[in-house]
Amino acid sequence: MLWNSGWEIIILLAIFGLGLYVLKGTQGKSIFKGYVLVFVILFVLIPLATSQLENVQNVLTKALDIYLLAVVVIFQPEVRQFLNRLGNLITLASFTTPKKIDDEICEALLFLAEHNIGALVAIEKNTGLGDYLNQQCVHLNANVSRELLTTIFIPHSPLHDGGVVIRKDVISACCCFFPLSEKKLPLSMGMRHRAALGVSEVTDAIILVVSEEEGWISICDKGEISHRVSEKELRQRLVEVIYKTNC
Numbered sequence: 001m002l003w004n005s006g007w008e009i010i011i012l013l014a015i016f017g018l019g020l021y022v023l024k025g026t027q028g029k030s031i032f033k034g035y036v037l038v039f040v041i042l043f044v045l046i047p048l049a050t051s052q053l054e055n056v057q058n059v060l061t062k063a064l065d066i067y068l069l070a071v072v073v074i075f076q077p078e079v080r081q082f083l084n085r086l087g088n089l090i091t092l093a094s095f096t097t098p099k100k101i102d103d104e105i106c107e108a109l110l111f112l113a114e115h116n117i118g119a120l121v122a123i124e125k126n127t128g129l130g131d132y133l134n135q136q137c138v139h140l141n142a143n144v145s146r147e148l149l150t151t152i153f154i155p156h157s158p159l160h161d162g163g164v165v166i167r168k169d170v171i172s173a174c175c176c177f178f179p180l181s182e183k184k185l186p187l188s189m190g191m192r193h194r195a196a197l198g199v200s201e202v203t204d205a206i207i208l209v210v211s212e213e214e215g216w217i218s219i220c221d222k223g224e225i226s227h228r229v230s231e232k233e234l235r236q237r238l239v240e241v242i243y244k245t246n247c
Contacts, residue, residue, distance in 0.1 A: 102238035108149035118212030119153040120163035127203040137173040196220040
């Protein structure tokens, strides 16, 4: 008997805890606390009613049953909102998968290239890029997303100067400045290409560049530059770099 009562109490506490979590940040939370208080009073009074107060006990028992059903009416908006969120969560978890980092980077660079917006992105591998994450940088530590990458490089935005460093699946920082290469480059390649080539000469990072003038994408690796890479080449290279580095 005590065992069953113990389990009942645990289940009720779990239900009340779930209710408080669902109503967190809403006006319904205060109402729910009052609701729980009344429930506890009814729950305690029913066993205290003696056989001489049988009628009172019956009334309290029925009141408790009605009170439990009343939660659907009292918290109808909150219950509907919770069920709606739960349904969306199950749908998204069952039928969709989050975009991979390589897809996010690729889509961002293709968008920037299409609109002739210059960009410089360094993907850290084994050699750390900590030397370039100084006080002049803007430290983000944000998830990699197409929206964030494109926003960073939008012309005249406060963050568009310099390059982005991607480290361990996150955008570590932006507005980073890299050493310039001394190699002779075609006139079509500007300071971004020179900076990309420069950091690739001293680290094993992969540097991606979008040309503002031509709208082409280049990849710098080990002091060498691959110019005008196709979307297929870009995707293949990103998969190799990101997933081999993170293994």
